[in-house]
Structure formats: C-alpha cells, structure tokens
Amino acid sequence: MTRVVQEFTTDVPVWKPYVTPVDLSKATPGQLKALQVTPSNRKVSDYVLVLAHDEETLTHRSPLFNAIMYDEGGMSRAEREIGALAASVVNRCIYCAAVHSARYVQLAKDPETVDKIFAAGADADLDHRLSAIMYFATRLAECPPTADATDMIGLRRAGLDEEEILDLILSSSLFGWANRLMHTLGEPVTG
Amino acid sequence: MSDLVSRMAGIEPDSVLARVVAKRGDIFALTEKTMQAALTPVEPGGLPNALRAALASRVARLNGEVAMADHFASLAGDDPMARIADLDFRGDDARSRAVIRHCDLVAANPKAATGGDIEALRQAGVSEPDIVRLSELVAFISYQVRVVAGLRLMRETL
Numbered sequence: 001m002t003r004v005v006q007e008f009t010t011d012v013p014v015w016k017p018y019v020t021p022v023d024l025s026k027a028t029p030g031q032l033k034a035l036q037v038t039p040s041n042r043k044v045s046d047y048v049l050v051l052a053h054d055e056e057t058l059t060h061r062s063p064l065f066n067a068i069m070y071d072e073g074g075m076s077r078a079e080r081e082i083g084a085l086a087a088s089v090v091n092r093c094i095y096c097a098a099v100h101s102a103r104y105v106q107l108a109k110d111p112e113t114v115d116k117i118f119a120a121g122a123d124a125d126l127d128h129r130l131s132a133i134m135y136f137a138t139r140l141a142e143c144p145p146t147a148d149a150t151d152m153i154g155l156r157r158a159g160l161d162e163e164e165i166l167d168l169i170l171s172s173s174l175f176g177w178a179n180r181l182m183h184t185l186g187e188p189v190t191g
Numbered sequence: 192m193s194d195l196v197s198r199m200a201g202i203e204p205d206s207v208l209a210r211v212v213a214k215r216g217d218i219f220a221l222t223e224k225t226m227q228a229a230l231t232p233v234e235p236g237g238l239p240n241a242l243r244a245a246l247a248s249r250v251a252r253l254n255g256e257v258a259m260a261d262h263f264a265s266l267a268g269d270d271p272m273a274r275i276a277d278l279d280f281r282g283d284d285a286r287s288r289a290v291i292r293h294c295d296l297v298a299a300n301p302k303a304a305t306g307g308d309i310e311a312l313r314q315a316g317v318s319e320p321d322i323v324r325l326s327e328l329v330a331f332i333s334y335q336v337r338v339v340a341g342l343r344l345m346r347e348t349l
C-alpha cells in the first residue's frame with residue numbers, strides 16, 4: 001500500500017501526478033524536442049511528462065534549472081542546495097525538500113544540518129554562514145518576500161561575496177518556481 | 192540591460208552589480224525567454240495572452256512588486272480580461288473564478304494546494320494542458336519577482 005508522505009525526509013518519495021502526463025508514444029515533435037527525447041534517451045519522469053503539456057516553457061526550463069544549480073563559479077553547489085531547500089521548506093514541498101536535502105548531504109557530508117533545518121526551518125541552530133544563508137533564502141521564499149536590507153547585510157557579514165549572493169537569490173527563487181509545480185500538480189507517495 | 196528583471200531591479204549599466212549579473216548572463220537571457228514563453232506563447236491554448244498578462248500582474252502584486260504588476264497589467268491593454276489584474280476582481284463565470292482562485296492560491300499559499308484544487312479546475316472546464324500552462328505561468332512569475340526583489344536588495348545595500 002502506498003501512502004502520501006507528510007513529513008520532511010531525505011528518502012526521495014515517488015511523485016504521483018494529479019494531471020495526466022503526456023503519453024510519450026503520442027507526443028508531438030515539439031513536445032519531444034522540449035523533452036529532449038532522443039532514440040538513445042527515452043527515460044522521462046512523470047513530472048517532466050506533465051510539464052510537456054506546456055512545451056514552450058519546458059524548452060527553457062531545463063537549461064535554466066541546470067545553469068542556476070550547476071554552472072561553475074560563485075556559490076558552492078552544496079550551498080545552492082540550501083537555497084533550494086529553504087524555499088522547499090517554506091512551501092512545504094516534501095518531494096523537492098527530499099531531493100535537495102539528499103543532494104546537500106551527498107555534497108557536504110553534513111546530515112546534521114538537514115536534521116536541524118527539518119526540525120526548525122530558518123531558526124535552525126547552524127554555523128554563522130549557513131544560518132545567514134538559510135535565513136535570507138527563507139525570507140525571500142515567503143509570499144510576499146520579507147527579506148530586507150538587514151538580511152542582505154547579514155549575508156555579507158557572514159562572508160558571502162556578491163557572486164555568491166546572486167547565486168543564492170537565484171537558487172531560492174528557482175525553487176519558488178519548482179515547488180509551485182511539484183507540490184501543486186502531484187503528491188509524494190511511498191515507493 | 193535589456194531584460195525585464197535587470198530593468199525592474201534598477202541595475203545601472205557599468206555598476207558593480209551589472210558586472211556581477213553579467214557573469215550569469217546566460218541565466219538572465221533564459222529567464223527572459225521563459226517569460227516570453229509564459230506570457231506570449233506561439234500556442235496559447237485556452238489561456239489568451241491578455242489573460243496571461245493579467246494573471247502575471249496579480250502574482251506580482253501579491254508579492255508586493257508594484258512596478259512589475261503595473262507593467263504586466265499594461266500588457267493586457269484594453270482587453271476585457273485586463274480587469275483580472277485587479278486583485279478585488281474574482282471572476283464572472285465558473286471558469287474565470289476557478290482560474291483566478293487557483294492563480295492566487297499557488298502564488299500566495301502553495302503549501303495549502305491539494306489534488307482537490309486541480310479537480311476544481313477540471314470541474315470548471317479547464318483542460319489538463321491549460322492547468323499546466325496556468326501553473327507554469329504563476330510559478331515562473333513567482334520566481335521572476337523574487338529575483339527582482341533580491342537584486343534590488345543587493346543594489347540598495349552595495
């Protein structure tokens with residue numbers, strides 16, 4: 001029996017869509033291009049097949065997502081995952097929080113930070129730098145955003161440079177987008 | 192600085208912030224292209240461009256981004272759907288009420304959304320592709336307004 005996952009976890013659940021995914025065998029040429037399906041790559045998640053209903057935004061989504069999370073320079077990949085996680089906690093997107101907390105743990109070898117964030121969100125007792133990152137990314141993710149000049153100055157005092165701050169803004173904001181799709185178009189269930 | 196995010200954040204050419212942003216120029220270019228795909232797609236489906244502009248304006252206003260909200264509202268022009276940009280307007284038939292309700296829910300309180308909200312859209316006659324188009328529009332604008340808000344804080348404190 002599968003059940004809906006209600007609590008934050010680093011065990012990545014299965015995502016069960018509320019909307020019928022595009023049937024790959026009936027996909028239009030435009031959808032196939034947006035899905036980046038090739039004869040050698042026909043593995044596409046249900047999530048991306050749901051998004052293929054809007055092929056024009058999907059075309060840009062994947063390169064944009066990859067650039068924000070993985071492009072070289074600026075903030076470390078692990079800290080960008082904290083930006084993603086902060087937004088996912090605000091929006092209570094259990095699936096995104098699982099994927100990105102697991103990636104953070106894998107990159108930083110730091111499961112304790114994730115446990116603290118799951119228990120206390122932006123109030124988690126973290127080191128100075130991570131605490132400033134978590135606090136700012138959380139407040140930017142709220143609607144309306146509550147991040148202010150004091151939070152921004154806090155990032156600089158915690159040692160972030162301007163390029164790192166821009167990457168944090170981008171990763172938290174990106175998950176303001178991703179959470180609003182993942183959490184509203186389907187639900188996380190046990191595998 | 193031809194992209195909307197840089198303009199709305201008030202980034203001055205040749206400033207320190209402009210140089211930082213330029214290093215992520217590909218991201219700002221892709222953000223602009225996604226906005227065009229969400230607001231003025233080649234295939235709008237059941238969401239005409241004036242409706243998209245009006246909904247984008249609602250999302251920006253719910254996030255306190257007044258200049259962006261006014262900009263998006265202006266794109267709706269004098270189309271009858273332009274009134275949807277007014278947060279006090281809640282729709283005048285089952286479909287418009289359902290679309291507006293879902294837009295505001297996903298923008299302002301996404302954690303409260305459930306499968307029942309998608310079912311409500313279906314019941315109101317919104318097709319599955321249009322449900323995804325609506326969700327992408329609201330979700331994308333929610334991203335874009337946060338990038339603007341964050342950049343403005345950088346600029347004001349540099």
